[in-house]
Amino acid sequence: MQAVADALGLQNVKAEQLRAENVKGRYDFIVSRAVTNMPDFVSWVKTKIAKTQKHERKNGILYLKGGDLTQELSLFPSAQEYAIPAFFNEAFFETKKVVYLPIKYIL
Numbered sequence: 001m002q003a004v005a006d007a008l009g010l011q012n013v014k015a016e017q018l019r020a021e022n023v024k025g026r027y028d029f030i031v032s033r034a035v036t037n038m039p040d041f042v043s044w045v046k047t048k049i050a051k052t053q054k055h056e057r058k059n060g061i062l063y064l065k066g067g068d069l070t071q072e073l074s075l076f077p078s079a080q081e082y083a084i085p086a087f088f089n090e091a092f093f094e095t096k097k098v099v100y101l102p103i104k105y106i107l
Helices: 002-008 038-048
Strands: 029-033 060-066 080-083 096-102
Touching: 029 038, 038 060, 038 096
Parallel strands: 029 060
Antiparallel strands: 060 096, 080 096
16 A cells, blocks of 8 residues: 555555554544455444545545455445456456445444
């Protein structure tokens, strides 16, 4: 994440590699690859998301996940899925998605 932020010249990105429950502070977005199911992840990070909006998109979670997410996201009807194959052709990404969950629907 830090290499991407640096390459894009982003000054307001803090990349950390640590367990979700050990995150300190509040952030506009929590970005993670899938480490567990969405309900568990939300419970770990929901208090780490800043409530003050600075962006057009509401603060929340961006989560890289693969497979059929219908059951897992049923608790979060406002979750939005973005298919990664629309952006990358590598086989690894064929079933991957980025799930965006705005804070309004987390709390």
